[in-house]
Amino acid sequence: MPSFELLPEEQQFLDRILRQAAGSRSFGAKDEWLFDEVLDGVPQRSEDDSAQSGWLNACRTIALTAVSERCLAPRAADRALSRAWSLDNSPEAAIGTDDWVAAFRVVGFTCDPDEPFEQPTSPTQVWRGAPTERARGLAWTTDIHVAADFAGATAGASRGGVWTTVVPPQLVLARYNTRAEDEWVIDARELQLELYTPSI
Template sequence: MADQFVDLADEAQHKLDTATVLTTDQLQHLIGLAGRIYGPAFLAQAYSDGKVDNGTVRALVGNVWSACEYPDRELDRDTWQWLFDVAGYTEDGELAERPTEPVELWRGSVPERRTDWSWSSDRAVAEKFAAGIRGRRPGHLYRLVCPPEALLAANNDRSEAEFVVDTAMVEHLIEDASAD
């Protein structure tokens, strides 16, 4: 069974490598064939190689980020920043007006990952992550009143009320809210 998945990932990579131009649907199909952990690398490669346009990046970057369980393990932050800059601020894959006021956000994680980029506007979601959801180690609950300029995207398709945040801009504003 594992060989079948490797074959599909290899097939998808070959199709990506040999394509000259891809539509959003075609790239989405290749990511689906390869598996969600390959989404970040496929999107970055397709855009870097000029095989997709800004609209495809805009349509896919939020979902690719959200679907990949540990997106910062698949691409470095500079590459993610580049992709989010290309896309502009998006909500569920659509170009959107960035909020004009700060947004209260929450994150549940171990202390060493408190500055990762996935945050939630739903405290209950963050509390589940802080408790150690899906095999993660239990951690702390963090709160951030995030200025709009640090918001990169909003993703609601996984019922996590997720915001992607450039935490380099706001690290000094992150509070440990575990005792609240």
């Protein structure tokens, strides 16, 4: 289960889901477990930005736990995980790589339902813009310009830049193009990364 700390009422909501799944399988029996059930059911925190971020991560935690505990039918788990990942641009801010990878492994390769991609069959070069301490994150792209934009957005935080690696097919967890970023979700924990230096 993700280590993000839930508020008591959020934990109660999660416990109810797990109880129902273990008892009647009322959640697991659904082919389409709408993520809106979580968004509507988890009590809102206050209106400030940090509380909103906390609420989104609480929703993610509930969804990832339901997926990892196999409370959902395959199609429902796929949609819940994709929705949780795409809530905003910071899915890894409060939920660690290991938790995300575990949930994606339960679902198997996934992608946008409205823009389906085939699972890759050969190694692919991908790029990521990030500070050094976050170079091994999950979100990569095949578009170097998108990676450069992300590198520019984080340039003031710490040293880093555009990273590149070649990912084998079995480490590609998902592909999304929700924000026209050609996003590849990969398990980069053991891959060799290089800091890209453009030719002059």
